[in-house]
Amino acid sequence: MVIAPPGLVPYQIGVMVADLDAGIDRYRRLLGLSGWKHMDTDYVARYRDWEGRIANRNAFAPWGPIHLEMIEPGIGEGNAREWLDTRGEGIFHVGVAVDDMADRPVAAGVVFEVQSQRTPGGRPAIVHLNTVAELGFFLELAWRPLAERLDAWVRSEAVS
Structure with a gap:
C-alpha cells in the first residue's frame, strides 16, 4: 500500500505518444485542447x-487547473x-x-530521476516513483518552483 503525504495535488498529466504531431491533433480534436507549446x-x-x-x-497544453504534457520518446533507455x-x-x-x-x-x-536538474539542496528536481503496479502510472514529483515555472510557461501567451 502506498501512503502519500497530505497535499499531493496534481498539476500535470503526462501522456505517452508514438507521434507527437498526431497526438496533438487527436487531443485537440477529442478534448478541445489548444495553445500547445x-x-x-x-x-x-x-x-x-x-x-x-x-x-x-514534448508538447504542453493547458487543461483546466492543470496542464497536459505529451511525450514522444527519442534518445535513451528511460x-x-x-x-x-x-x-x-x-x-x-x-x-x-512538492516543496521537499x-x-x-x-x-x-x-x-x-533527472540528473541535470537539481534543487538548491542538491536533490533531483524531477523524479518518478515506482507506483505503476498499484496506480497504473508513475507518480512524478517535481520541485514546486520548477513546476510553477513550467505551468506559467504553458499558460503564457505566445510571443511573436
Missing part, C-alpha cells in the same frame, strides 16, 4: 540501473521509451508539485 528536452537521467542521455519531443514499447500510448504519469523532494509516499521508491 513545444519543448524538445535533452538531459541526463537515471532509470533503474541505466543512466544516460534522454532526448524527447521509462518513457520502455512505457511506449511495452504499454503503448496513454497516461504515463501524474505530476505533483524527500517528502514522498512511503514504500514508493524512486525509479527515474
